[in-house]
Amino acid sequence: MDAEMKDRRQRAVEWTVGALSGVLVLCLILFLGHEAVFGEVQPARLVVSIAEIEPMDGGTMVTVTVMNQGDKAAAAVTVNASLKEATAPDKQIEFDYIAAHAVRRGAFLFPHPVNHTVLDIQIGGFTEL
Amino acid sequence: MSSHPGLPTETIQALRGFGRAAGGALIFSLPMLMTMEMWWLGLYMDRPRLLLLFLTSLPLLVLLSHHIGFERTTCWRDDIVDALTALGIAAIMCTSLLILFGTITNETPPQEAVGKIVIQMIPAAIGALLAKSEFGSPSGTDDDENPQSKRQETYGGELFLMGVGALFLGFNLAPTDEMLLISYQMSEVHALVLVACSLVLMHGFVFAVGFAGGSQISAGEPWWSSFTRFTLPGYVIALGISLYTLWILGRIDGLHLDSLVMATVVLGFPSAIGAAAARLIL
CATH class of the missing domain: 1.20.5 (Single alpha-helices involved in coiled-coils or other helix-helix interfaces)
Structure with missing residues (x-):
């Protein structure tokens, strides 16, 4: 039982x-x-913004966030940073993948002080998956 | 088997036991020891998460020892000792091999070296604990052939074994970029088909392998009965383990809900196979 x-x-x-x-x-x-x-299936739409500018030994670290507002992932996303009215070449970082609606962070390093007013950050390009 | 003059039988058996555990650790951890994503994880992985991974592995190893450890245990204290022994053997094996592969050198910072070793220790310790079921007992007898030594299997025990199977296969694949890349390439329709494939394959394994103890599937039982009682819970466990593994390894940080679900479904596929085939793997 x-x-x-x-x-x-x-x-x-x-x-x-x-x-x-x-x-x-x-x-x-x-x-x-x-x-x-x-x-909805919108293609990848990437928006870059400066998250933080932090002085460090011998220069400045500029942290950027890249948000993919589209519905498709983007691959090989390049972000370029340049100083306005400067002859120095652009700096570039690359994110392997940014998923749909995802946020990724990266940083540029400059050997001297920089601020928002002289900094130009742009998405260089990406490939579709 | 030749005898070893000068050595007491207990010492020989203990050495054989350690040798088997080291072999099990090697088999289970080698794919990950030779994967560069795992070395990188040891370098950058969030330390609180690494600690959490290590701490959650302790009760898992104790329970695993209780269910199918490398020796028949009679109390929880023995299971704790076996789990710690398995971790010790795993630490020795992982450290030795990472040094041998040149991944850890005398220039590697201690924090990095510890990270690389700890993350590899979990699968290696599972392998060490399962060494007996992989290689058989030293005397040539197996517990499966000895009904008296066979521990009573329960439904909870079966689900736990499924979880270990899912963790074993999921942990192998979660660190790789391919898991996320596949989820980015797939549409939601692909994901739905993958869910269906996972369930069908799991159920195939559940039927093929069968379940022992009080939860045995009888021949006359309709398919949906075992599907509901074993396959569905097994799949949910596999998805849960996949989500936990992806999170703890930092693979889904910053992902939106859609992408998180897709990545979990993708890793859930091998985890589901691991869960369903736990009886074969473990």
């Missing part, structure tokens, strides 16, 4: 765990289905 009760209880636990798991998997399928049917 005890063994039968134990077996029944174990079955109940198994079915409860199974039902909860089924609900979670169904939610995943509904989410992906909703995105597949109603989700």
Whole structure:
């Protein structure tokens, strides 16, 4: 009798765990289905901004954030930094991938003090996946 | 098997046990020891997350020792000792091989060296604990052939083994760039098909491998019964382990919900296979 009760209880636990798991998997399928049917597919749209300018030993570190506002990932994203009215060549950093709606951070290093007014940061380009 | 004059039998058995554990650690960790993304993770991985990974691995190893460790244990204290022994063997193996590969040199900062070793120790320790099931017992007998020594298997135990299987395969692949790259290349329709493939393949393994103990699948049982009780929970565990692994390795930082779900579904595929084939792998 005890063994039968134990077996029944174990079955109940198994079915409860199974039902909860089924609900979670169904939610995943509904989410992906909703995105597949109603989700917009805009190409990668990259926006770069200066997050922080930090003086450091012998120069300045300029941290930038790049946000992909599009619905597709971008690969080999290059960001260029140049100083206005300066003859020094542009500096460039490259992000391997930036996913849709994702934010990535990177930094430029300058051997001298810089500020917002003299700094020009632009997206150089990217490739589609 | 030849005897070793001058050495007591216990010493010989202990040495064989350590040798088997070292072999298990080697087999389970070698793919990751020779992957450069894993070296880099040891360099830059967020230290609180590395600590969390290490701390969460301790109860996992103790539970694993309790279920299928390298020796039959009778109490939790033995399981804790076995788990710590496995970690020690894993540390020795990983340190030796990383030095041998020139990944750790006398110029490597201690913080970097420790990071590189700790991240490799987890799969190696799992391998060390599973050494017995991989190589068999020293006397040539196996616990599976001895019903008296066989531990009673429970539904929770089965799900735990699925989790370990998912962690083993998922942890192998989570550090690679390809997991995210694949998720970027895929559309939501691809992801839906991948979810279906994961469930179908998992269920195939669940039927092929079968489950022992009180949760055995009988021949006359309809497919949806075992699908609901084993395959669906196994897949949810695989997805959970995938999400945890991706997060702890910093692979999904800054990702939006859509991309996070896609990356989890992609890593969930090998993790699901690992979960379903846990009985074969472990």
